[in-house]
Structures are given as C-alpha cells and as structure tokens.
Amino acid sequence: MSPSLFAAKSYRTPALVLRTHKLGEADRIVVLLTPEHGQVRAVAKGVRRTSSKLGATLEPFMFVDVQLVRGRTLEVVTQAQLRAPYGQALAADYARYTSAHAMAETAERLTETDGESGAAQFRLLHGAVAALARGDTDPGLLLDSYLLRALATAGWAPSFTDCVRCGAPGPHTAVNIPLGGVVCHDCRPAGSQSPAPETVGLLAALLSGDWSRANGSPPGARREAAGIVAGYLQWHLERVVKSLKHVERA
Template identity: 70%
Template sequence: MPRSSFAAKSYRTRGIVLRTHKLGEADRIITLLSPEFGVLRAVAKGVRRTRSRMGATLEPFMEVEAQIVAGRSLHTIIQAQLRHPYGQALVADYPAYTAGAAMLETAERLTDADADSLGAQYRLLHGALATLARGGHEPGTVLDSYLLRALAAAGWAPSFTHCVRCGAAGPHRAVNVPLGGVVCHDCRPPGSMSPSPATVTLLAALLAGDWETVDGADGATRAQAAPIVANYLQFHLERVVKSLKLVERT
C-alpha cells in the first residue's frame, strides 16, 4: 500500500519481523510484513541498548503488535508488543531456522511484487512459522509446502495432477517448470524433467497441505522434490532467493 494511503500519522498493525539492519549506534531499521499494509520499513530507536524493552521483541520471526508513526522516508516504531515468539524456538533448531529464513525472504519478495494477496500471504507465513516452531514435520517439507502455496496465492498455482497444457488427468511423469507443472506424454516439451511418481505425488501433497502423505515420503523423494520447488519459485520471482542455499535438509 503506498504511503499516501496511511490515513493517520500514527497507526497500529500486526506484523511479522522479516529482517533488521543496524542504524547508527543504537537504532535498527525493522522490516515488517503487515496483513494490511504489506512490507513496512521503520526505525526502532534505541533497541540495541541493553535496557530497551523492544530489543528482544523486534527480531526476525517474531509476530508483534506495533504502534507506528508514519514518516516521509521511514516510519518509526514507538511501541511493540509480542504476540508470538516464533524466533525463540527457531534459533535453537538450525534446520528450522534456515527454512524459516528462506520463508521470510520469499515473503518479502512476493509481497513487494504483489499487493493483492497480502492477507493470504500473511496467513500462510504465520501458519508456516508456527508449524516450524512447534516441530513435528521435517523443516524442509514445511518450507516447500509454504513456497508452493505462497506462489499459488500470488496467482502462480502449479498443477501436479492434470496436464498443464491439455488438462488431461494424471498421473503424469513429466514436470515442466516454465509451463507450471506436470505434462502428459503428448504435450511434453523438450527439457522437461522426469521425477519419480512418488516425487510427483509428494509435490501435489505439498501444495494441498496433505501432511499424512508428506510425512510418509522418504528422504530420496523429498530430495528430488526440493529443487523442483526452488526452480519454480525462482522462475516466477525472476531472482534467486539467497537463503535457499543455506537450507539444511534432513
């Protein structure tokens, strides 16, 4: 949402902290994802001082309720209350942390490019971080499910059940990333991938949030699905999500 749309000088919003940058000796620039206003960048003054009450609250992965004063170039966060401390669990689990970092970077890229699905994108990110923090699912599969569903919410829904060219019902063996999913034998263009049937089933389950099927997939199947998801993400964002290179898969 453009800055001119802020009706009041001061406003409140929920937000998930995507990243932070140091500013001066004691301040930080906080990048938040808000379900109403999208990606916000605001200064939090004095948060690097040990006595700051907001310092531990305004950290990546945290969901907060923030009071913000609008400014011409940067907003200013004057108050922040913690709603969900997802960061506390994620920093103690390296695979979950790296998966979460890739989610935050993707969310910022997607919502900067697409302001029409803010509410859906916020809910997806919130739910994915909560799932990571609770544990119970392999972090790499939580990430891959989030990426596919976030892309679908942005208007780039893949198909892993019907041929994306002719609509023929599957199962189909070939996957073509630029076309957006599986293709039948007759429609298969050169350069299409041929993952195992189990991998195609897993991709469909990741998109649908079918965790019984996802959790039953073996390591080799998950390893084959992950680069397909990453390539699909990169194709539509038209840029690399750097954090994906650091994701630790188990």
C-alpha cells in the first residue's frame, strides 16, 4: 500500500472503549465510542499476547487516542495511547464497575444505528464514566441520571414535571412509562404507576442534573426511581440491558 493511500484510509480519534471480545488466538475486537465517528468496531491484532503494548490500553472504560485504518467490515487499530485510565479505578469497586458496564451497554445500543447523536452520546458517557471513576457520587444515582439523559439525547426525553399528555404543570402523582413520564389526574390511563412524591422529584433531579436534590434523596426513592428508569429504558430499547441485573441497589 502506498503511503498516500494509507494516509487516506487512516485516521486518529479520541475514544472510549465500550467492550471487547476475543478474535482468534491473539486478536481482539474492540467496540469504541468516538466524538466524530460515532460507534466504531475495530480489530486490535496481537493484543492478547503478553508482549503486546496495547493490551492494557484497550480495556473497557479506558479513554484513549487511537489510530485506525479503515477496513471493509472492521477498522484496524494501529496505535493507541492512554489518555485516562478510568477502567483501573472502576475495576477496584464492584458497584462502580457494574454501573459502568450498564452505561457502556446502553451507549452501544443507542449508537448502533444513530450516527447523528454520536458526539452528544460520547460527551455524556465520558462525563458519567469520569464521575464514576472519581467515586464521589453514589454510582446508582450516576447510572440512573446517565440512562435518562442518554435516552433524552437519543430523542426520547421523559417529563417528570409537566403532564406528558396535556402539558399541565406538576407536581403530578402518576407515571406512565409508555407515554414518557408523569400524567395528571385527568390524563392518567390504566396501568400507570403511583410512585412516592420523593421518587418523582428524584427522577426530575436526575434528568436535570440537580445533584444537591438527588444526593439528599432517601433510599426508598432511589430504589423506586431505579425501577422506573429501567422500565423506561427497556421500553425504548425494546430489549433488556443485561448489565443492569448485576447492579446492586442500596
């Protein structure tokens, strides 16, 4: 391959490693989320050999600068430089590690076919993973906030303040997942949930990023909110995020 043709097929980008899986005896497929190219699937050749310098860099939740060569079905990793070792901090804490897995699985699902919101999804996930790695906020709250905001970024913004049917200002006491949030008494359809007022307030805080209110929420509201968020996520993805079953709730 001539140098000019190689350059045309090669590009460099920052990326978050979402997931990896084995390929053959020594290679690995790496699923990346990038700000400009959306989700990228690439082959990292030889990284499972003990002599490879890329193996520890291309692990889940690492923030890297990666050099890629375009391929027919998969890109090929030629270089990778570590920018932030989030994965190392997360691997040391089960709650943060499992929350990060649920975030990464959700990001992968949301960016499989949606290239338009890739930059926004990258920024959102990067901020959430960095916050998890710092360890100064409850991982369950970070996860639920991320899930709600990722869905909103993908075009499925819920409302936990105004009625999703008629727009009547809240507070309201019923939540309907298929409709996308709270409903007033007149609009409430059969099958709506009746969470505690503290739960509805927490959901609104998680969506808006009101961390002073979210951090002060009681454990019961956090558990109830987590169930509503998981239901809303499954409704729109039309499948279960498997990593969620491993997340421990207080």
